[in-house]
Amino acid sequence: MIKTRLLKMMKQGTRHVFMSILWQWLGLVAQIIIVGCFARIIGGTYAGKLDTKHLVIYLAVALFCIFSRLVFDRLYTEASFEASVDVKKTMREEIYSKLLRLGSSYRSKVSSAQITQMMGEGVEQLEIYFGKYISQFVYALLAPLTLFGILFQYNLRAAVVLLVAVPLIPIVIMIVMKVARKLLDKYFKVYYGLGDTFLEKLHGLTTLKIYESDGQAAEEMDVESERFRKITMKVLSMQLNSTIVMDIVAYAGAAVGIITTISEFLAGNMTLVSAIMFLLLSAEFFLPMRLLGSYFHIGMNGMKAADKIFEFLDLPEPEAGKYLISEGPYDIRFKGVSFAYNKEETIKDISMDIDAGQLVSIVGVSGSGKSTIASLLRQQNRNYKGSITVAGKELKNISEASLMSAMTAVSLNSYIFHGTVRDNLHLGKPKANDTKLVNILKLLNLWDELAPLGGLEFELAEGGANISGGQKQRLCIARALLKNSPIYIFDEATSNIDMESEEIIMSIIRKLSKELGKTVILISHRLANVVKSDQIFMLDSGSIVESGTHSQLIKKNGAYATLYKKQHALENYAGGAM
Known part of the structure; x- marks a missing residue:
């Protein structure tokens, strides 16, 4: 349920995850104190033993804790955000570094569509998984133990009943996970397949139109889209059903805790103050685990996305050469x-x-x-x-x-990038001055053609779509000449x-x-x-x-x-x- 490899990679992000858990836990402690104060106010008022001094103290402490909880909630949100930012930044850097290590032969091992999906949707899935799910998973285990550690002093039986009911939710989660894993494997297979098909058809759209096959391509896309729609609906249906089950378990557990508390109070085994604390805090046993359940499906998507990314990161790399060629003859x-x-x-x-x-x-x-x-x-x-x-x-x-x-x-197929003519030429020689650039364009009879359009400032479309094929190829030659390689x-x-x-x-x-x-x-x-x-x-x-x-x-x-x-x-x- 937690990718330890991901945690090891995110050194800075792991610290943010730890801090988000701490802020959540401190917020829970503040909540317990708030409930304790109001329970004593109600209990003292009912028994007629609450004086003004204690009322002021309880209210002051409660207000301070309410303010503190607001601060802790804000700090938790910030820590979560920082963890999300770190995982996106780190994973995209890892993917990019892997591409560099694979070198120019990377396309023989992974498609451009997969890279695009990993860098985009895949990393976005990890954002919620790392920023929310992991911290919520740990907090969902920590919160019931904290509550039990405080409430068992007031009534052991009611505290045990509440604690025992909590693991029912993770049991449901584990059962759902077994079902969901196979379904999500199929989901991601269809999803990546659809992405590959879409990019392929998009890149070859002109060719498809020339051969009047764009209609057939659209039909193929419709078929794959329908497959994706169906598998998506199955995933959503599974998520909805599991959410309903987890809701039933959570509310039933809270109900059992409330019934036990009332029976213990009526039997004289619990004071009014203790009963109020149990009644108000019983939901806190289940809310963290219930929230974990709502993050669970996002977490599953994140784990599958992580699997795909790690599968890419584990691709065998070509053995890096050690020799440099800096002197001729270049035969x-x-x-x-x-x-x-x-x-x-x-x-x-x-x-x-x-x-x-x-x-x-x-x-x-x-x-x-x-x-x-x-x-x-x-x-x-x-x-x-x-x-x-x-x-x-x-x-x-x-x-x-x-x-x-x-x-x-x-x-x-040499590529012209979106940007100015100057930007594209500077790829060949970043420090070349404008005079050098103009001269190289004149050498290829390009300057007279580009000057009326804006010269070096002319904005080129992606792939050089707004210039002719001959102009594009001559621009690529000009860029190559600027590099001046042997x-x-x-x-x-x-x-x-x-x-x-x-x-x-x-x-x-x-x-x-x-x-x-x-x-x-x-x-x-x-x-x-x-x-x-x-x-x-x-x-x-x-x-x-x-x-x-x-x-x-x-x-x-x-x-x-x-x-x-x-x-x-x-x-x-x-x-x-x-």
Whole structure:
């Protein structure tokens, strides 16, 4: 019922939980004193033995305790709030740190939808669990024992009856928990599945509309939403029924305590003052446990959310590399490299040398393994066989931070963030001045296009939705150039853009190698872009079938030459048709 691992993680938050329990307990003590004062006032008045002095004292003490209880209640609320804030902050930091430790390959182990749900709804569930449920759980055990410790002095039988009835509520809670655990497992499975489906359909909405499949997608969403509605109603029904049972137990227990108190009073075994105290405090035996019952279902959700988060935090992490690559030459060597997705090899026994300062192109038809090589170099996929070295160091043993500082990758899916043009460019070089930024935009023929829109202050939409595909890709190239890393990977960076933008980008890519001495790997399906490469590797079904310069491969008249001639003929035909 309490996640000890969570408590150990929340060092600061645990202190707030302890303080919230203390303030609740002090509030109970104040309540007992208030009841004691009023019981003595009523008892003394009934017996005609209450003088003015004692009346004033009792009223003063009662008023002081009422004020104190208000203060304790406020302090409890503040402590609860601080505990909630701490658990949200700490857990989100833990999730984020785990993502950093998993590195760029995290998507192979957990979906973006799950991360979003954990960081959002999952952590929010923990807020109430940690801020309210845990403290209430401890207080619900402490309160009856405190009351028994005081009331048994007045009448042992009535105090025992009240104390014995209290555990009936946690027994009910434990029974409900067994039923609820399986139901909540199913609930969260459906909930996360719905989130995955929704995000997938949202990201692919344009594609769905192009193929007129948005209606079918909406129907699929309706089916999953209906499943979620049904499981939600089952959870709510279970919660309502268990709440009714706990209410019955609580009120029945209080009723038994009241009946016992009255019978003991009538039998002469209890004074009027004692009877009044029992009558007024009998509900206090059950209210904390009853309130725990109301938090219970929220607590169960919190515990399941914690399980999901801990399951993510316990994912095996790739062994962190220790080597740094801070000095050249930045050559890259593949020796007998193979890699498989789901046991099916995507690349097979690849061996190739990429010398520092070379422009090397990797080509082939779709599915031949080109992008897999790029993902291996970026450490997005680590479980390869064979050897990959960068600047003389085995790739597996290079720290991700060091590799990322030495390597910049630009792909078709490079992301433009919501913010100004300046903000996006500063990702490449945070301290670059405006003159540097403008010059880099001019280099890519972007400045004249962006200046009328606001220049560096132009506000870009999420994903660069308010600029063209060519402008977006050139902006990504500009950001990459600002980083000025020794190694560049361009993975289909010129796909799906206009010819003018493609020519500008290819001119920059060639300059990186020829004039600036960068190691450049160009992955492209369009062979016209790789003609001036120092070395070309032709892939087919995951294997290198040919390698050499463009002229050498054309003379071989093999797979490369065949594909090049087909593309050349198709482009000439399209040009003539225009």
